[in-house]
Amino acid sequence: MIRSLRTAALGMEAQQLHVDTIANNLANVNTTGFKKNSLEFQDLLYQTIQSGASDRRDGKEKPGEIQIGHGNKPISTFRSFSQGTIEETENPLDMAIKGRGFFQVQKSDGSFAYTRDGSFRVNGSGNIVTSSGLFMYPEISIPSGVSSLNISEDGVLSVLYDGQSESEEIGQVELSNFMNPAGLSAIGGNLYVETEASGRPNFGLPGEEGFGTLYQGYLEKSNVDVVREMVDLIVAQRTYEINSKTVKTADELLAMTNNLKR
Secondary structure (H helix, E strand, O other), rough: OOOHHHHHHHHHHHHHHHHHHHHHHHHOOOOOOOEEEEEEEEEEOOOEEOOOOOOEOEEEEOOOOEEOOOOOEEEEEEEOOOOEEEEOOOOOOOEEEEEEEEEEEEOOOOOOOEEOEEEEEEEOOOOOOOOOOOOOOOOOEEOEEEEEEEEEEOOOEEEEEEEOOOOOOEEEEOOOEEOOOOEEEEOOOOOOEEEOOOOOEEOOOOOOOOOEEEOOOEOOOOOOOHHHHHHHHHHHHHHHHHHHHHHHHHHHHHHHHHOOOO
């Protein structure tokens, strides 16, 4: 009974983390480029009370054994990089990646981060930056006097100057990819950084093998499925409730045991 108390408590703790994960997913339903997280569980060590070889009768061996588990624990979170819905914004600097790949941006300390958020802007110096002011890398600067801007599916950025009829190429958008994108570490701000689990980044152009294409004037929305998250939330809530009832039942059994001498 003491074992059941501990096992049920571990189950409640695990489901609490599950609810926290779901809450974060739901909170980011409208976050551009957000990728949902799911919590993965693992059962704990088992105690073998009676092995199959310990009870032999007439030279026969039992085909099974008695094992009691000790609950479960959260082992990791898995981030799904499935494609989110692509919505039109009509902003010429907004870019959505259809397929694999990340935009590379340079942080203030000179290190690099990666994002699926393609809502780029132009700062006072004409550089293309994120909404937080981080530079796109490789850096692209838009000159003054531009009347229109075009970004092709393969990432070629061209502009049309006032009074001219032919456009001019001024830069190339590059993408990065990883062997294991789920191993990237999220640092907030729609940014990820590489880890040993993700591997080193591979660089390429949009449309090349292993890289998606760009859609100008569009943004990739969150890949969170609200209906699925709500169902998972109900399941987690019911599981937490059942574990709490297990704690109550184990406590009642212990109380009965304590009262046997009375």
